[in-house]
Amino acid sequence: MMKTVFTKEEIAQHSSPNDLWIVVDSVVYDLSKFSSIHPGGVSVLFDEEIAGKDATEAFFSLHRQEVLEKPQYARLRIGTVEGGVAKVKRGGRESLSEVPYAEPVWLRKGYHSPYYSDSHRRFQGAVRKFVQEVVFPDAQAREEDGKPPSQSVLDAMAKMNIIAMRLGPGKHLKGRVLMGGVIQPEEFDQFHELIMWQEFARIHARGYNDGLGGGTCIALPPVLNFGSEELKKAVVEDIFGGKKTICLAVTEAFAGSDVAGLKCHAKAMETGWIEGNVLPNTLQNRLLTAMQKWITNGTFADYFTTACRTDEGKIVVLLIPRQEGVLTRLIRTSYSASAGTAFIEFTNVYVPKVNQLGVGRDGLHVILSNFNHERWAIITWSIGVQRVITEECLKYVTLRKVFGKPLSSQPVIRAKLAAMISRFESCQTWLENITYQMKHMDYSQQANELAGPIALLKMFTTGAAQDTARDAVQIFGGRGITRSGMGKFIEHYHRTLLIDAVGGGAEDIMADLGIRQALRKMPKSVRL
Structure with a gap:
């Protein structure tokens, strides 16, 4: 032997x-x-x-x-x-971290929170296990090769109804089995969704996460909220089942954050012929011509939720299936091609009237209705990543020796860590307060009261992220700009984080939106 x-x-x-x-x-x-x-x-x-x-x-x-x-x-x-004892913890990534500040307060032993219950703790454990065992390996591989997320991961997410849960609480969850039955649909609230976004942030793969359904989270709500029953029946379950994907095609090279300035043109069609096909006798059918840019998931999407301007100058929103006349091609960005960021051309694309969302409503309202949720999700993700990046730094400074002592012995390093922790813990507290308001407000109240605070928090959070990325690179030194090895997650974060500062509205736009909303609420009676 x-x-x-x-x-x-x-x-x-x-x-x-x-x-x-x-x-x-x-x-x-x-x-x-x-x-x-x-x-x-x-x-x-x-x-x-x-x-x-x-x-x-x-x-x-x-x-x-x-x-x-x-x-x-x-x-x-x-x-x-002989006689040796292993000192390094061999626990999997699915277990709670023992590193200080690596977990939010409500998950730390001996701490309390008014926002979370046992339901949230069960849910967090199930999501972390799923993310680390199913999502993380594929995320790292796809970040390297730039391919879309594997179908096996989408299938697994669909089985757990994660695709549906990422849209937040609502009647679309009724009757579904969530995370294998860990919680019931009627239990699911905004804090369960917050947990989900922050657990997915632990995959250290920003482009991949967007490829995993970033488009669905912003493009499917208009269909659910403003689409006809016929249209929803045709597309929603295929998307929740991971069989089809959808993206939001709104951003244009000429418009950008100015959604109201879009030039996408939807020409009304009367009875006539297009490539041998007779069009129904109605002015509600559209012939679409447009160019869209920076569209997340656009390269592989099956459906496009698209804002257009009519001959009369009004904005309408159309759901366009991938078909002849729809051309997509990849735009290479600073983060992974697995996000499927696309340039899209619509050339004489026929759209039947049943595919119009929010008939009789202002199309701009249809598009803007989901912006608060989109920005909230970006904030939630960003804070989650800042936390795990700081965890990486805390681990590194205790291992790295300089001048015969741990790197943590340097006051300048401790000052950077203090600033990093202060930033993301402040953001987390503000986020949880806003999330609590979301939980207790209906849509109209949220639109009236929370658009400004969410915009300001997004501005502050993504600005804090840039400071954290810079500090993390300084702590890791050369390893912080190397795509492999000890600092690979730091390098990736520094390279990809700006999508959060731009997506859903650039920082300056967010700052202005927040203050404009505050000024509108200023009472006329106040004086110094």
Whole structure:
């Protein structure tokens, strides 16, 4: 029987180029055949503090723990150290972190919150397990190759009804089994949704998350809220089932944040012929010509919720299936192509009247009705990422040695960490207050009272994110601008975070919106 427990003296005998053992966290690794192909070079392995010795500290100062779990390295294990005790926690990513501030207050042992119940705690545990086991591996792979999220992940999300839950509470959840029955549809509230967004933020894959249904979250609500029963029956379940995808096609090169300035033209059609097809005798049918830009999920979407201007100058909203005359192509952005960010051309695309959303309503109202929710989701995600990025930094500063001491011994580093924590904890508290108001307000109250606060919080949160990204890169140094290794999540965050500052309304627009709403509410009777 092969020996699997070794004394320190036995291990020390294996320190030559052709016979090299090391110890990492009480596990013995035979690197004899591996040393010549070590990605970091051969010489580092023959340091007098590594070859034949306990190299735990050296290893974790250069590598992430996940390296040890990779099959090509796991097979190098040959045993354990006699009397050795593993000190590094081997718990999966689905468990709660013990790092200070890595979890929101309501999840920390001994803390309390008025907003969350046992239902929220059960839900959080189920979502984290799902995200880390099902979503995270695919997210990391797709961020690398730029392909859309795998269909298997969409199918798994549909089975748990996550696609439906990402639209928030509502009658669309009635009768569905949520997260395998962990909670009931009538329990699901805005705080369950907040939990879901912040758990998905832990995948460290901004483009992938948008590819996973960013378009659905902003394009399907207008269909649910303003579409005919016939139209909803035709498209909604396929989307919730992960079989079809939808995007919001509103942004134009000429308009941008000025939604009211869009030029997309929908020409009314009377009885006539288009490519051999007779059109019904009604002015409600449309012939669409337009160019849209920066459309999330556009490259692979099956449906396009599109705002258009009529001959009379009015805005209408149409649901357009992918068909002849619809051309999409990828726009390369600073974050992953897995988001499917697209340039879209609609050329003589026929749209029947049943596909108009909000008939008899102002089309601008139909489009703007979901903006508060979109911005709230962006805020929620951004705060979640800032928290996990700070967790990365807290781990790193305790491992990294400079001038013979941990990096955390430097006052300037501690000051950066203090600023990072202060920012995201402040944002989280403001977010939870707004979320509580959302839970207790109907739509008209939310539109009247919360558009300004949400806009201001979005401005503040995405500005804080940029400060946090800069501080994190400074803490990690060269590793913070390297796409692999210890700082890979920092590099990714710094490269991709600006989508949150621009998407759903740029920071300056948000600031102005928040103050304009406040000024409209100023009483005329006040004086200094």
